[in-house]
Structures are given as structure tokens and as C-alpha cells.
Amino acid sequence: MKLEVKSLADLPKVARQLLNFAGNQKTFIFEGDMGAGKTTFIKAFCEVLGVKEVVSSPTYSIVNEYEGADGPVYHFDFYRIKDIQEAYDLGYEEYFYGNGICLIEWPERVEELLTDHFIKIQIAIIDESHRTIVFSSI
Numbered sequence: 001m002k003l004e005v006k007s008l009a010d011l012p013k014v015a016r017q018l019l020n021f022a023g024n025q026k027t028f029i030f031e032g033d034m035g036a037g038k039t040t041f042i043k044a045f046c047e048v049l050g051v052k053e054v055v056s057s058p059t060y061s062i063v064n065e066y067e068g069a070d071g072p073v074y075h076f077d078f079y080r081i082k083d084i085q086e087a088y089d090l091g092y093e094e095y096f097y098g099n100g101i102c103l104i105e106w107p108e109r110v111e112e113l114l115t116d117h118f119i120k121i122q123i124a125i126i127d128e129s130h131r132t133i134v135f136s137s138i
């Protein structure tokens with residue numbers, strides 16, 4: 001499923017479409033270059049999930065935890081992970097195989113740890129405010 005995002009104003013609608021697309025799937029991986037809009041889209045998606053807290057990229061840790069309408073939402077940013085051991089140290093299995101929703105930026109950094117099935121979101125920059133977003137179910 002491929003969507004055109006002409007501006008930030010389109011994101012809430014696209015976030016609702018992602019929720020519909022996902023069905024019962026609880027793991028979401030976000031691919032796209034630096035500045036593509038992964039965190040920005042995750043913010044919009046968290047609103048749809050009923051998160052009331054401020055959503056921002058985890059700065060001091062790899063994972064942020066929010067409370068969504070149907071339980072915990074875990075927001076990972078693996079950009080700065082040094083090695084796979086760091087993922088084990090943070091107890092990734094509890095998150096990836098638990099009941100919460102996992103939203104993962106820079107999943108490429110932990111590819112070997114990802115679950116067998118997930119929703120993939122690929123964001124590509126077209127120009128300053130124009131993006132394409134592709135959803136796929138893996």
C-alpha cells in the first residue's frame with residue numbers, strides 16, 4: 001500500500017490508515033533516511049494509539065515507553081546502538097515478544113533480532129514536505 005503525503009497535515013490521516021492496515025500486528029518497523037520523517041510519523045501514529053505523553057526520539061536511551069489506549073507503546077531508536085549486546089542488555093526480548101506495541105526506528109541495526117512478522121513502513125523524501133509512505137505486511 002503506497003500513500004502520497006503532501007504535507008505534515010496529511011499525517012494524522014495516514015496514521016489512521018496504518019492502524020487499519022495493521023490489523024492485530026503489534027510490531028512496526030520504520031525505514032527511511034535520516035530526516036525522512038520516521039519520528040514525525042510515529043508521533044502522529046502515537047496520537048491514533050491514544051498516547052497522551054510527548055513523543056520524541058529516545059535521546060538518552062534506546063527505548064521510550066508510552067501509555068496507549070490499549071496498553072504500552074514502546075518506541076525504539078536503534079541508530080546509536082553500538083553492538084547487538086546492547087540490545088540484549090536492554091532486554092529487547094521482553095519488548096519484542098511482549099504484549100505492547102513496538103515502533104522501531106533504524107531496525108536495520110538489529111535486523112537479526114526482529115520478529116518473523118511485522119508491519120514495515122518505508123518513508124521516502126520527495127521534496128521538502130512531500131513524502132511517499134509504503135506499508136507492507138511481512
Ligand SMILES: Nc1ncnc2c1ncn2[C@@H]1O[C@H](COP(=O)(O)OP(=O)(O)OP(=O)(O)O)[C@@H](O)[C@H]1O
Nearest residue numbers: 005007008033034035036037038039040128129131
Ligand atoms: N510529510 C512529512 N512527513 C514527515 N516529516 C516531514 C514531512 N514534511 C516535512 N517533514 C519534516 O521532516 C523532518 C523529519 O524529521 P524526523 O526527525 O521525523 O526524521 P527521522 O526519519 O526520524 O530522522 P532520524 O533518522 O534522524 O531519526 C521534520 O523536521 C518534519 O517536520
Ligand SMILES: [Mg+2]
Nearest residue numbers: 038039057105
Ligand atoms: Mg527519528
